[in-house]
Amino acid sequence: MFAFLDDWPLTKKMLAAFSFLGLLLVGLAINGWMSNRDLTSIARKHVEVSVAGMSNMTDVISDIKEMRIIVYSHFNALSDEERAKLQKRLDTASDELDKDLKGFAAVADPSMAGDIARMTAIKGQLDDINRRIFEADLVNKDTGLKLIKSEGKERSHDALDQAQKILDTLRKASEEANARGNASAVTALILTIGLSLISIAALGGVWLVINRTIAQPMARLARVTKTLAEGGTATVPSLGRGDELGEIARAVEQFRLAASERAQIDARAAAEQQMVTNTVRESLVRVAQGDLTADITADFPGTYAELKSNLNEALASLRELIGSVTDSTNRIRTGSTEIAQASEDLARRTEANAAALEQTAAAVTQMDQRLKATATAANSTVQRADQTISVVSSGRSTADEAVQAMTRVAESAKGIDSVIEGLDKIAFQTRVLAMNAAVEAGRAGEAGRGFAVVADLVSALAMRAEEEAGRARDQLTATQADIVTAVGMVEKVDGALSNISSDVGEVHQLLGRIATDNQAQSSAISEISDTIGTMDQSTQQNAAMVEQTSAAARNLTSEVGSLAEQAERFNTGKSSGASSRPAAAPRAKSTARSSGGGYVSPVKPMAVPAASVPAGADDWTSF
Structure with missing residues (x-):
């Protein structure tokens, strides 16, 4: 039935199928566009006329009721001001009514022009009343x-x-428009369903044709x-077709012939490859067993000749x-042994x-300790010298105070001398008075005898006072002389004390310089001690590094021995002499030199992992 399509190119077949489907889709599009146009026209008219008109009529009814309310309010108004406001509200409501009527028109x-004219006339009558x-x-x-x-x-x-009549007319027109829209929608739906069914049937037909052809x-x-x-055999179909499938079938037929x-050719190549593989496998087995003389001597095909040459090389x-x-391991083993021995000597x-x-x-x-002790003693001596200077200064102050006190005593003695001189004069005058009194008593006779006795006693006392004043003056003179001597x-x-203070000051300065020198020497000795400690620490670290170097050299000797043993497993076609491993020289036990008592070195060897230490290194000990 579809044999005539076998000679059509695929592009022509697809063009015919898609053109037919495109026509059906165009029909669907035209039907949808026309239906949408009708529904849009109905809806626009409904919105512009019915909805807008009903809205305007609703506003008109509201305006009429507002005017009626304003009229009743004017009747009940109590003041002229309120009536004036109501008059303005009525005018505004009338203007709004005119505006809404014009909007509806x-x-x-x-x-509906007649209904609008009647509504306009009624509005004029309402304004008049x-x-x-x-x-x-x-x-x-x-x-x-x-009138109301x-x-x-x-x-x-x-x-x-x-206004209600106009609203009813608008509602009726809206219902009629809705009915027309529903009818148009139903018609469009029926046409769409019909065209869709036709499109589905056409799609099935196109699929059937594409499937068959x-x-x-x-x-x-x-x-x-x-x-x-x-790798199977089969007859290639569709060789006589004139379209692209026929071309593919003829190309597959060519592939079938070429594959045969x-x-x-592959069978011959497989046989050659099997022979080469077996030969190479035998050679590699011998190499795996340590025989490096397993050269390939069989003749390989030309394509594998290079493989044979490369493998033999x-x-x-x-x-x-x-x-x-092997040669390098022997040399390395000898060198590592020498390094180990040199490291041991360096460690000692x-x-x-x-x-x-x-x-x-x-x-x-x-x-350092002695210098510090000397510096401490010098500091103590300086402190004692300071105390001596303080004591001497205190003694000088005391001597100055004593001189001042003696000077004050001398001054006081001078004052006492003046007092004694005054007492001497008083005694003399008293004696003169006593003598005068005695003379007067003598003149008085018996009546003045008692008074004469008193005058004698007073004269005796005055003489005694002169004698005591003389002795006091003599004693005071001696005291003044002693005071001068004491001063x-x-x-x-x-x-x-001044000389002692000066000498002690010089001693203080000398001791201060000695203490300063001792402190400087102590600081220098401390730095030397720190430096020696650092050198000792570095020496200990060097000893530990030498220990590690010696252990590493012995490990290297062991590893080189293992490498030599592994290398000796291979047969290189040369006579391998007895390469016995040279025994390591016994390690001399390190003895620490001591002078003046046994000395144990604080250097501790670094720990070496047990896995890396050979069995023959058990005699290695720390020094």
């Missing part, structure tokens, strides 16, 4: 009330009825291609390398240096 259908009611209220309340309940009420009801033949060709790829030829290079490794010398540094450090420490002696003592 702008969006209303032309068929409201004006008349306001005027009547100002003249007579009863007349105004009658009669003609005013009628005009308001007429306006409301007309493209998919199934391609699947058969794929199965044949897979069979040929797996390739299989024969590699074996020759390996033989040369193993021989060089380092140990001796450490002992000497230890003794030097001890001697320097003793010197001279005290001044001599002060001079001696």
Whole structure:
């Protein structure tokens, strides 16, 4: 049925199928566009006319009711000011009513022009009756009330009825538009469903044609291609087709023929490869067993000749390398043994240096301690000299105070001498008075005899007072002489104390310089001691490093021995002489030199991991 399509190119087939489907899609699009256009027109008209018109009419009804309320409020107003405000509100409501009517007329259908004209006329009548009611209220309340309940009420009801009539007309028009929209939507839905069913059927037909003319033949060709790829045999279908599948089928047929030829070539190559693989395997087995003389002597095909040459060259290079490794291990073993022995000698010398540094450090420490003791003694002597200077200064101060006191005593003695002289004069005058009294008593006779006795006694007392004053003057003169002598002696003592203070000051300066020199020497000795301590520590570290070097040299000797044993496993075709491992020279036990007592070095060897220490190194001990 579809045989004529076998010669169509795939592009032509796909163009025809997609063109047919495209026409169906265009039909669906046109139907959707027309339906959408009708529904949009109905909806726009409904919004612009019905919804907007109903909104305007609702506002009109609200304005009419507002005007009715304002009229009643004007009737009940209590002041002219309130009536004036209500008049303004009425004018505003009337203007709003005109505005809403004009807005409705702008969006209303032309068929409603008569209703709009009637509504406009009723609005004019309502304005007129409201004006008349306001005027009547100002003249007579009863007349105004009658107009409100009669003609005013009628005009308001007429306006409301007309507005409601227009609203009913708008609702009816909206319902009719809704019905038209529903009918248009149903029609569009039916057309869409029909076109969709046709499109589905067309899609199924296109799929059937593509399956019969493209998919199934391609699947058969794929199965044949897979069979040929797996090495099987099969007949290639669709060789007579004129489209792309026919070209693919003919190309697969060419691949099938080429694969048959390739299989024969691969069989010959596999046989050659098997022979080469077996030969190389045998050679590698011998190499794995340590025989490096396993050169390949069999003839390889031309493509594998280079492999044979490279493998033989590699074996020759390996033989040369193993021989060089063996020679190098022997030399390294000898060198490591010498390094170990030299390290041991260096360790012994380092140990001796450490002992000497230890003794030097001890001697320097003793010197430092003695210098510090000397400096301490000098400081104590300086302190004692300071105390002596203080005592001498105190003695001089005391001598000065004694001289001053003696001077004050001398001055006091002078004052006492003046007093004694005054007493002497008083005694003399008293004796003269007594003599005068005796003369007068003699003149008085018997009456003055008692008075004469008293005058004699007073004269005797005056003479005795003169004698005592003379002795006091003599004693005071001797005391003044002694004071002068004492002052001279005290001044001599002060001079001696001054000389002592000067000499002690010089001693203080000398002791201060000695203490300063001792401190400087102590600081220098301390620095020397620290330096020697640092040198001792460095020597100990060097000893530890020598210990590590010796252990590393012995480990290297062991590892080199193991490497030599591994290298001797290979047969290089050369006679390998008896390369016995040279025994390591026995390590001399390190003995610490001591002078003046046994000295134990504080140097401790660094720990060496047990896995890296050979079994023959058990005699290695720390010095």
